[in-house]
Amino acid sequence: MTITRLGRGPRMSACVIHGDLVYTAGIVAGDPSADTAGQTRQILARIDALLAEAGTDKSCLLRANIWLADMATFEAMNRVWDAWVDPEATPARATVEARLARPDYRVEIMVIAAR
Amino acid sequence: MTITRLGRGPRMSACVIHGDLVYTAGIVAGDPSADTAGQTRQILARIDALLAEAGTDKSCLLRANIWLADMATFEAMNRVWDAWVDPEATPARATVEARLARPDYRVEIMVIAAR
Amino acid sequence: MTITRLGRGPRMSACVIHGDLVYTAGIVAGDPSADTAGQTRQILARIDALLAEAGTDKSCLLRANIWLADMATFEAMNRVWDAWVDPEATPARATVEARLARPDYRVEIMVIAAR
Numbered sequence: 001m002t003i004t005r006l007g008r009g010p011r012m013s014a015c016v017i018h019g020d021l022v023y024t025a026g027i028v029a030g031d032p033s034a035d036t037a038g039q040t041r042q043i044l045a046r047i048d049a050l051l052a053e054a055g056t057d058k059s060c061l062l063r064a065n066i067w068l069a070d071m072a073t074f075e076a077m078n079r080v081w082d083a084w085v086d087p088e089a090t091p092a093r094a095t096v097e098a099r100l101a102r103p104d105y106r107v108e109i110m111v112i113a114a115r
Numbered sequence: 116m117t118i119t120r121l122g123r124g125p126r127m128s129a130c131v132i133h134g135d136l137v138y139t140a141g142i143v144a145g146d147p148s149a150d151t152a153g154q155t156r157q158i159l160a161r162i163d164a165l166l167a168e169a170g171t172d173k174s175c176l177l178r179a180n181i182w183l184a185d186m187a188t189f190e191a192m193n194r195v196w197d198a199w200v201d202p203e204a205t206p207a208r209a210t211v212e213a214r215l216a217r218p219d220y221r222v223e224i225m226v227i228a229a230r
Numbered sequence: 231m232t233i234t235r236l237g238r239g240p241r242m243s244a245c246v247i248h249g250d251l252v253y254t255a256g257i258v259a260g261d262p263s264a265d266t267a268g269q270t271r272q273i274l275a276r277i278d279a280l281l282a283e284a285g286t287d288k289s290c291l292l293r294a295n296i297w298l299a300d301m302a303t304f305e306a307m308n309r310v311w312d313a314w315v316d317p318e319a320t321p322a323r324a325t326v327e328a329r330l331a332r333p334d335y336r337v338e339i340m341v342i343a344a345r
Contacts, residue, residue: 001250001344003290003292003319003344005319005320008318008320009320010312010315010317010320011308011311011312011315011320011323012294012320012321012322012323013320013321013322013323014322015322016292016293016321016322018250018292018344019250020116020133020134021292023292023293023321023322023342024322025322025323025324026322026323026324026325026326060118062118062131062133062136062138063131063138063227064127065225065324067324067326071214071215071216074216078126081126082125082126085125085126087125088123089118089120090120090123090124090125090126090127090128091127091128091131091138092127092128092129092130092131092138092139092140092141092225093126093127093128093140093141094140094141094180094182094223094225095141095216096141096182096213096214096215096216096223097213097214097215098213098326098327098328099301099326099327100301100326100327101301101304101325101326108324108326110295110322110324112138112293114116114118114133135231135248135249175233177233177246177248177251177253178246178253178342179242180340186329186330186331189331193241196241197240197241200240200241202240203238204233204235205235205238205239205240205241205242205243206242206243206246206253207242207243207244207245207246207253207254207255207256207340208241208242208243208255208256209255209256209295209297209338209340210256210331211256211297211328211329211330211331211338212328212329212330213328227253229231229233229248
């Protein structure tokens with residue numbers, strides 16, 4: 001079974017497709033000067049674009065891992081998430097706090113989707 | 116291939132079934148007034164119930180991610196885990212410390228199983 | 231579909247094979263007296279060995295989760311990772327900081343591969 005890699009760099013790929021499963025990297029904001037809500041919007045737009053390129057969309061989300069630099073921003077992230085996610089097709093999700101690769105990153109989201 | 120979602124809410128689902136793979140959310144204790152051992156027991160009972168509803172059981176666990184609010188409770192969690200897990204069918208597991216969504220949550224467990 | 235478990239202990243397995251998917255545990259250094267670079271080398275050698283035993287190799291990596299005890303070691307870990315990973319076949323990766331099971335563990339890596 002072939003493996004297709006989108007946004008492939010020498011360290012990691014943004015998205016890997018294998019059979020009917022699509023794995024994204026931990027996606028962070030392109031512009032980390034935004035606040036938690038703004039970073040979440042950027043991340044979810046990037047996930048939409050990766051899923052589209054992989055031939056699927058958010059209605060096929062299976063699992064999501066979310067890391068927040070500060071759990072105090074849980075509700076700010078959730079407001080953007082709740083407006084974005086397909087309420088009929090919500091993934092298995094876990095959200096924990098963790099320091100991220102850069103101090104200005106507030107959120108990181110990694111998903112698995114079907115296609 | 117159809118996707119079946121158990122315990123589906125507008126934010127997340129408790130469990131998502133796709134083909135022969137079953138993904139649970141990060142499960143936390145229903146009663147977080149319990150200590151680490153008690154929360155772990157509640158979580159594993161909930162995972163048992165979700166796997167049963169998905170048509171499988173803990174002998175088909177593939178992978179588990181465990182988050183502890185305090186790594187000092189590693190052995191307390193492990194005592195409950197070791198008594199629960201099928202010793203002939205143990206998953207690939209990783210346990211790290213992380214602040215969880217509520218300060219009284221001591222443990223969170225997310226699994227992938229086959230069915 | 232059968233499930234094959236490598237390095238199976240009563241608590242966890244080092245690697246679980248199900249169909250064409252291979253899940254490793256969160257792998258830590260066998261000798262945690264090494265620094266971050268040394269621990270990363272040990273971990274990646276162990277992952278190479280597990281993937282080989284599972285009938286695959288790093289060119290089939292799909293997803294990687296990396297935990298660092300201290301994000302200040304991000305570049306030290308990346309130097310070893312970049313020298314190891316197949317630049318034509320990089321996985322979807324996420325790296326966050328987390329306290330690990332023992333204070334001398336500096337890195338932990340968990341992967342999913344195809345075979």
